[in-house]
Amino acid sequence: MKKGDHLFLIDGSGFIFRAFHALPPLTRKSDGLPVGAVSGFCNMLWKLLTDARDTSVGVTPTHLAVIFDYSSKTFRKELYPEYKANRQAPPEELVPQFGLIREATRAFNLPCIETEGFEADDIIATYARAAEAIGADVTIVSSDKDLMQLVTPNVHMYDSMKDKQIGIPDVIEKWGVPPEKMIDLQALTGDSTDNVPGIPGIGPKTAAQLLEEFGDLDTLLARAEEIKQVKRRENIVANADRARLSRQLVTLKTDVPLELPLDALVLEKQDGPKLIGFLKAMEFTTLTRRVAEACDCDAGAIEAAVVKVERGETAHGPDVDKREPAVSGEAGAVASSSVATPTTVAASAGDPTPADLAAARAAAFAAQKIDHSAYETIRDLATLERWIAAAGETGLVAFDTETTSLDPMQAEFVGFSLAIADNTRAPGSTDIRAAYVPLGHRTGGEDLFSDGLKLAEGQIPMPDALAALKRLLEDPSILKVAQNLKYDYLLMKRYGIVIEGFDDTMLISYVLDAGKSNHGMDGLSERWLGHTPIAYKDVAGSGKSSVTFDRVAIDKATAYAAEDADVTLRLWMVLKPRLVAEKLTRIYERLERPLVPVLARMEERGITIDRQILSRLSGELAQKAAAFEDEIYELAGERFNIGSPKQLGDILFGKMGLPGGSKTKTGQWSTSAQVLEDLAAEGAPLPRKIVDWRQLTKLKSTYTDALPGYVHPETKRVHTSYSLAATTTGRLSSSEPNLQNIPVRTAEGRKIRTAFIASQGHKLLSADYSQIELRVLAHVAEIPQLRQAFADGIDIHAMTASEMFGVPVEGMPSEVRRRAKAINFGIIYGISAFGLANQLGIERSEAGDYIKKYFERFPGIRDYMESTKAFARENGYVETIFGRRAHYPEIKSSNPSMRAFNERAAINAPIQGSAADIIRRAMIKIEPVLAEAGLNEKVRMLLQVHDELIFEVEDEAVESAMPIIVQTMEHAAMPAVAMRVPLKVDARAAMNWDEAH
């Protein structure tokens, strides 16, 4: 084990206890053996492992052990014979399961540790401290308060049932004292379940208060006479020895002789067949199926293992070897080999690797021509039913909708296309059939005197088609493949259909190739199929002469629409196997695909804006801008278009002869805010007014005037559109309108936020991550000072300034802190002396000195930057802490500035991208969590702004929802990644976005 490794220590006894009580008590195998706790234990372990494994960065466990109590005869019993004396014997049906659970642990290929004379907690403590001493991080999987004394910046706990991480702040929040004082607190309060005596009449609240006042137990006992409350004082004085004894009992030993050294705990690959053998013997069919799917094993071909039970009994599998049911869901016949998760089981020599299969698939489709002539038009229900039945047989269908608008909130459904892989041919066949189903095409109306448009002949009635489609789209066992499925999802939702069981070729491409290209269908088709699809404008026209799709002739529509489904299916065939080959299935399935319905719902909900407020603001802005215009013309001596940088440049630097600063790349004088600010500082009156005028007109045109135009005619709300696949780093983007750049920095701009309001009886609740990117940096670069500062909740910029300039945090001049803050941001952006100098308005040499100083104080940051660049050069991409990739194909460019740019972007991407992944996880988790709390009707997530989520919450639910949202966001990285730094979320609720933020 080495620095940076991550050890997971699972409190096996705690797991058993929780598994046993969480499940119906009398789960028995067919031969009567009780296995409920074994089942619960296996499920919990599997969940933890599949959630935590397989990201390629070293932040998930590198080492793992499951630790059990050996017996109750421990040193504590000798110290205090009454210890755990009131413990009841374990329930009868649990007894035979202890041994099975140890067997289960071995079947999972995990070390199973117990030591005579010591409790599991002592072993955990010993391992935790030993690992910490090496510089590794530790996550203790347990929620037992007895273990909380072990929490440090490097040691966390994780409650896998509640999916909650426990760090220093959580301990303080729960018990009122930091982890290192937990021992004293427990010594005072005692513990009834373990029969630790403590001091009578003192509970956690009083204990925390006393420790706060006196510092620690010894001081408290020494100065007990000072306590004012008579009864309390007497109790403490009389029971001082009991407290001291209790302290001995609750103090975990950190020097237990270790059977296995830390290095022996290294996390091994799963042995699929071995685990399945055990699970079959236990008759856990669901888990057997899951494991078989994950490791791509044929469970039917694996014999149930013979498992020895304590007391000489033998348990074995059922006599009849029932074959596992065929795997349903996305494992369509066409590609059953391509959809398994990439866990485990190495291919034997000679077998094609997943990469070979993916390459072969790509080659097969690139070589095949697309034939339009075979596309069908489906005009009757019986034919449509036959196609749907065929889709049911193959379990796979590509699907595309045609509508009257690019906006899924406004679009009317006009028709849909399907493509099916013909699996009656040999496996690996590239034969595809595709068809278009016109539903809402209209004709007529060219004649001015006719009475408008009529539905074209030969179309299935919309209600019949929707009913048939609903059966197809809502059946999770038939995998629907679409390009940009969020569009179709939202459209279909508006027609009462909730798509379940889907893949999105755009998102698959994004996960595979972010940064390499964009992920539109036409581009993907060119790249992977060597085929140029029919252009939309060739079907519907463009510009003034364009028509909506319902006016397109059905035969033309068939060629276009059926081709889209055809191409989509082919792209899926090519791209999906690459996910397995490149070990990105997990990213796709956990971070990408589940977000589609979440975002669709957010877009569908929209947010209310108060048009009156905007209109009033617009008037004010117009007036103020007009006043500026008069003054500007006066100063310039003529009227001109202030909004034209070209004309403005001529006035300022030509006519008025001000000293021109920089030029833009087209040779024009730059009139950027920076240049104008500099001129203003020199004393020229005009530039300042231009800056102010620009601010006002920007606010007016981009926000107060534009936003009302986005209010939906029916919902009366504004529905933005999120793109999942627009950025290289994993961030979302928002457009039409962009609600991720609503002003906040200036007082004038913030007024716009007051127009974003909650509906009647609701509040807007804004929850935002505090300093998430710096926290991610502290995590990935493992910077001790940063980690400590975040663990202690210290002002991070002040800490940086203090480290760099030797100025104490107390009474620090704001300018010093401001510089440190700029440096911190610079680091995240892949710092350059040029950029930092620009930002701070200082000489480049001075900025260079700052950077040098910074790297001296935080050498880990330089190491991180260098190793990230090296990784990017080596691989052409970088990764977030969850394993999402961002590609930088130009990183080796011979152009130095291009290369430097790519290096900075590559340094930034893991930080920005990891933060983006964390909030994605929070968004995916939040709805189920709220539903569990019974709040899903009362709390609606509306917006995401990179590190902020905005909800609309019923008034009476605000109080209960807020902590749930905060918790979920703060622990969103878990269990995939155990952050070495706590995440902090601030939340506020108010009538409008300005006050809530």
Added chain:
DNA sequence: CCCCAACCGTA
């Protein structure tokens, strides 16, 4: 009508 450059709003 389309595209690009400049500018500026956000994290």
Added chain:
DNA sequence: GTACGGTTGGGGG
């Protein structure tokens, strides 16, 4: 110094 999207002006077709 990172990542975006929208508006305007202005040039070209």
